[in-house]
Amino acid sequence: MPPRPGFGTQGRKVMLWANSFPLVFQGLPAVHRYSVEVLAAEERGRVPTGKKLSRVVQLLLEEHFPGQTHEIASDFKSNLISRTELDLAEEGYLIPYRGDHDEEAAPGAPTYRVRVQETGTLSVSDLVNYLTSTGAGALLHNKEELLQCLNIILGHFPKAAPGIASIGPRKHFQIATATRMSLGAGLEALQGFFFSVRAATARIIVNVQVKNAAFFEEGPLDRLMRAYLGENGPNKVRLGQFVKGLSVNPTHIVKKNKKGQVVPRVKKVAGLATPNDGQGDPHPPKVRGFGAGPRDVLFFRGGASEAPASQPSTGKKKGKKPAKAGPDPPSTEGYISVYDFFQETYNITIQDPALPVINVGSRQRPSYLPAQICDVLAGQPSVAKLSPSQTQQMIRFAVRKPPQNAQSIVTSGLQTLGVGSPDSNLGPFGLELIPKLTTVVGRVLNCPDVRYGGNKSIRPKFGSWNMQSIQFSAKAELPYWSYLWLSYPTRRDPWRDDQALQPTIDAFTAVLRETGINAGNCIRGQHVTVQDVDQDLEHAIRAFTSHAKPPKFILVILPAVDTALYNRVKYLCDVQEGLLNVCAVANKFAKPNNAQYFANVALKVNLKLGGRNQLVDPSKLGVVGERKTMVVGIDVTHPSPGSSSEAPSVAGVVASIDHTLAQWPADLRVQPARQEMVADLGPMLQSRLRLWSQHNGSYPQNVLVYRDGVSEGQYDIVLEKELPALRTACRELYPAHLTKQGYPRMTIVVVGKRHHHRFYPTKAEDADRSTNPQNGTVVDRGVTEARNWDFFLQAHTALQGTARPAHYYIVYDEIFRVQKVQQPLQNAADALEDLTHNMCYLFGRATKAVSICPPAYYADLVCERARCYLSKLFDPSSVPGSEPSVSGERRGGGPGAELNRVSIHDRVRDAMFYI
Template sequence: MAQLIQNARSMEVFTNFLEITTLPTATYHQYESVIKPLGDNPGVQTKGRNYQIIARLQQDNAALFGPRPLYDGGSLLYSLQHLQGTNTIDVCMRRRSNQPTHQVSFRRVATIDLRVLRSLLARRNPNERPDPNAMPINLLQLMVCQAPNLRYGFLAHARRFAVQRGAQDIGAGLSMWRAFFQSVRPALGRMLINVDRSSVPVYTPGPLIDVMVPFLGLRDQRELANLPRDKFAKLRVFLKGVLVRVRHRPEARAKPIADLVPQAGLEEFDKDGERWTVQRHFQSRWNRTVQHPEYVGVRIGQTSIVPAEFCIVEPAQVYKRRLPADVQRKFIELAAQDPRRRRRDIEEAISGGLFNYTNSDYIQDAGMTVNQNLLSVTGQVIPPPGIVYRNRTEPMTGRPGAWNLLNNRFFSVSAPLNSWAVVVFESEHRANRNRVNTFVHELGGNLTRLAPVVQNRAPHVEYGNPHNPAQTLENVGRALVGQYGGNRPQLILVVLPANAAAIKQAVKLWGDTVRMTPTQCVRCGKWDAVSGNKADQYRNNLALKINARLGGVNSIIRSPVSPIFERSMVVGADVGHPGPGVSSIPSMTGLVASVSPDVSEFTSFAQVQRPRVEIIQDLEQMIYLSLGDYAGYREARGLQGRFPEHLIFFRDGVSEGEFATVAREEIAMIRHAFVRHGMTDPRSQPKLLFVVVGKRHHVRFFPKRPEDADNSKNCPAGFLVHDQITNPNLHDFYLQSHAGILGTSRPGHYIVLSNEADFSKNEIYQMAYHLCHIYASATRSVSIPAPVYYADKICQRLSSHCSLMSASDTSSVNSGDTPFDLDEWKNNFKQSGLNKRKYFL
């Protein structure tokens, strides 16, 4: 591979791709299928149930289908054999009856010649209209995934399956299973399969009671008899939709929990003209004694009530909501794998037949073969930028991905720190006044060493009411204004107890959007958990955040692309969505834009919009306001050029299927913002570079030689792959910009959707990498460009902008519980008055 960037070095790695050595050339007939339940009680139709019906249909009509058809679990079925004869077939899913339970109808809608796959691997003429038909790739994906997914009890079309072997308990009724991922990806001249090993939380299979008790943190299962209302509601959300089998009917298929029923065995219903209890019914109908009639039970379907003691949780059910904080910590700890272990697990899964590439009849019938050795690729390690501090005439360079704050001073500071105080929301006994005072004094020393910023080394310490944080902050803020003047305090340092999410939420809401007062939170006693150099480093990390919140600049970069940045506005934008199944909470958008020539000072904006809308609907207004702040910054400092020559736009959170829509609609909104500032002639508008940054992917790199790896056994920061595994018709590249700490590092995936500025590929690679070195609260490069990282953090702060969140929790609100009113959310939403400072750190 040609050397593209000066002083970059080549490096060979293994990556988690397999090459499809023989592409299928068969022709498949695509059918639209409709499954119609028959009878009075058809049951719940799910994709898993649909597959069972199609499998029984194929089994009973083998001559009609020939080789097993591929099925997506919904409406699409792909058969190598044209289905002759009738288009409607009856299916019986009962074991002891020949009476049909379902009717399946077929209609042929397309014929897919897989020989076209080869054309998708060639570079397309840029003037040609792209082929919108993704069906051949989708069919190939289904072909690869179907056999292992069905073997391990997952949906046939899912890209990930998990295995129970080696499962580990992580608490709260959940277990961690080993998961394996597959995705078919076209590259120039070859088709690849991205394979990966990860971990997923699943509902622990087995007795339902054994899941309920640890989830609720009960000491004894007898507490299931009289659950308080809040615990009952919490358990209801946790278990809704979970598939269970019932002990008294072992032949029956698993069904989803529709609801919970308190004291299920004592629940009454009418039967034969009298009132029966569920307990009596089970004894009479099934000869089963309900041992714990007073325990909470479940409702299945519309009317069936089953005591929890008769329910068995089905295996392989992935938990898709947000994990509780303590469970999340344990999950991360257990799931972390260094690159050597991860690579070994992937290779063992391949050689051990877990992916089933050799024996899958779906793959064999199509005539496809897969090389089962991990692909080797060559990349480059890009040099980092220089890091500039106030006391250095020359930029400093550390090891790739990290540098040292020792003996350095912040590049710039705001006004001297006088008007500040410490508010402690831990009890005075627990916090220990002397320990707090010592910590604050030592923190002031760190701030003074890094910059002559602290004039008041003994701020007032107030012990506040954790049940009304806003009132305590209000009282302290007024006292500081009365003593030092000004409109508001410069800073309030807030000491929180452990597990104080609600207090922190109230603090940030008050500081960010009510009183526009910078607040810095620390957890009580955390400074005691470290000692020596680590304690000093902890205080330095706090100092980085504090200086940035006060409006200072910790460091800047000096880079070969710095002259481009001087004439550009660099923007990071993102959309954050509520948790799975939540439709009563909005999505939140965040945008951060540079205003200074050295890309160190930013303005930022946020807004809410309908849940799961990916387009940033207020982007035009955000860009318009950002350009105004950019112009105001330059005018205030006498800099030439009111508006930027280039707008370098990094967009997070866009899936591949949304590239075209997002680029079309958001680029149009950006142009409208230019026009609103009077730039009606396209030649006068900033030239746009629009880059999507992807984090949610499964591409990983494994150094071939130990000497090429960093201390975490990962590739070093700055490792770039821009060909060999990239899309043949997109300008995309992978950049691992951070030094590894725990587990296997994930590179950023960058896709250039517009390059009006005609930047060279070298310039784009360096811009992306060097912008990872300006993250204000770290002396390390981060995994994606800092402006995008900032926007991502804004999107996690809905509760700091909107008091409506105080009564809602995105991890537990169920869709349909509360109607969504966007106007109410927008009316309640407030921009932060600290948006020209990095309040979001």
């Protein structure tokens, strides 16, 4: 990867705090690394995963290395790090499984065989010497392994502490003391912290950031289930998915150890009772329907009472029988309902017989419990997609002023990490974390003037500006257009009929003309009351394109913010019928004195029609302003929790067509799910190069790529897989004499949004109105490595909360290293930082600087639009008639039926249809 060409020099210097702490070493110890493999000791036994695996590793340390507690660190999965060499048993270790409060393994509990093998010795001094070396060509082949080792040591305390819940390897939440807020429907938001050991110039730092996550509310399961049903309606299939996997503690039997402590009898919810439970059992349970209540779930009771379960009497599979439910009643045989069983055996009357019974066994060997006698254990994160109301609550909870976050990091964050705790293992490993935020030098870059029609210039203030009485830089032609007004059958509209709507349409038309769009009068459109989303919308939109002269553009007025309606409109217009469109919500569109809202809609209309909203002086765009550089944005979107198993990943590519960076047509392709690297990158780039050639008469000499969505561990893969694909695509198109001269020159910049670095002003005069750093702040030292070429840029002004800068990492460069830098810029670092910053003022949908540069932003929007087209796969719950099946699988169209749904219609393919 290209070395840093020097640090940036431009802008006004400011001192900032970073959310990182110095990690210092005492004696620079060597540490021993071991691999851990946990296997089932019995034949056909299951290998533990998740929390059970973590507990097995914990038992290994407690029982076999008790005197070395503080000298061993583990990720409680597959690695051990030891300050001293361990005396290992060659045959491994047998670990009988027991719970946290159990003094010994219960009868029938599984036993696991644990193998521990040394994999090498790591010298921390090698990492320190590498970071402090002045040799630019110095290499450290095991740098990532050393950083992983330090992360394991640092993460050992929060993973081992009983009151801390961990999500993944680096997010930790103190359950009892965490700041929290109810999200409704059985969930609550908790504040926790993310930790990461990172290399920086001449030092090692620990990055600590506030993180928020949704957890299941602790307490009675029946209360949680009623809360969910109260907000989501009586859908038992979704309720079953909601509680599936939850760990609960049945309270009808209390077990205590010798110390008098209550020992939880933790059970995992397999789902709700279904009629298909216990197939193959000679006496299968009788369940009236999916999610039946305790009176409608009957299980077969043998001669003596058992826990409410169905047990095969002659099954060939070995399995642990449920624990006896208590004192045996008189010997009876036959079917009994869960309701009657708990009434007779435990004198427990189930208060809500309508609430579904849960299954804490399996589908083949079910074990039923009423929700009333189950308590949800604390510290269980939810991975399900939040509802819109829950998302709003989560945003409200997460938005905090920068000083609040900084204070939480220094206090609660370090406490969660165990700094200052006698149980911390940092000291024995020769590590010390200095509890003071790192100070870094930043620079505030000057913002460019923004130009509009008539050569009018605006100087932005606080990263934004007003285009009142200003026309677009290049107006679009809109001679023939119409509208589609959608209504619900049971909801009142802002207008009683088309005649009442006309004044609003006229006011909108006037704003279009004021902003410079040459708009003709809107022809009368359609008013459709939507009852069947698919059929009614398809019929209405096809009516526009079936005319001999279809309108160039339609305004779609939605009755509300409705995901299903919006997704269907976008698919029908963009993919099926080829009709440029913009959606507006009726109650916002109908407000009086609505010029500002109309102007915001006009921004999208002008871009979709091929217009140009704003400009900056070409001299502010460096190599792009020389008219020989095509800028490309690339992103990939992946299936989210709740997506169909058939949902693919989708890659989106956008590219500029001229030096003004106003128009960015796009291409979309589907590829295998979870594959980050773009499969069809070559053909996608070729389609963009041909479009550039159509507008400019030749292919560009430079291709500047901003690659979004790539994690730090995948930088090398971009070079190994995507760069060759880009190269091959260019060789196939470019004339031989240009390829021999080395054209096109190519630079690839990875854009990072999901990093954890934040910056805080040290002086009030260096802060903006929300106490964040001022817009245009760039940081390229202090938390970066001198050998790598990267920088953080906060181009925008955050409206609320703590601003997140974008991280730009240059993985390949042929453009800037040979480009002659114009004064006052001093080096290639200045050139790229200045270009990237100024581009943030050219995002056509806003009158403000945006947080990431437009090519990455537009590529992200393209991928989001693809999710609309594939909503049946990406978000089945938002599609009418797409309820998940009883087994919990999501239903979606087959791949063959759905994957062609991202092929944009020829009539709109070269427009910014995704804006």
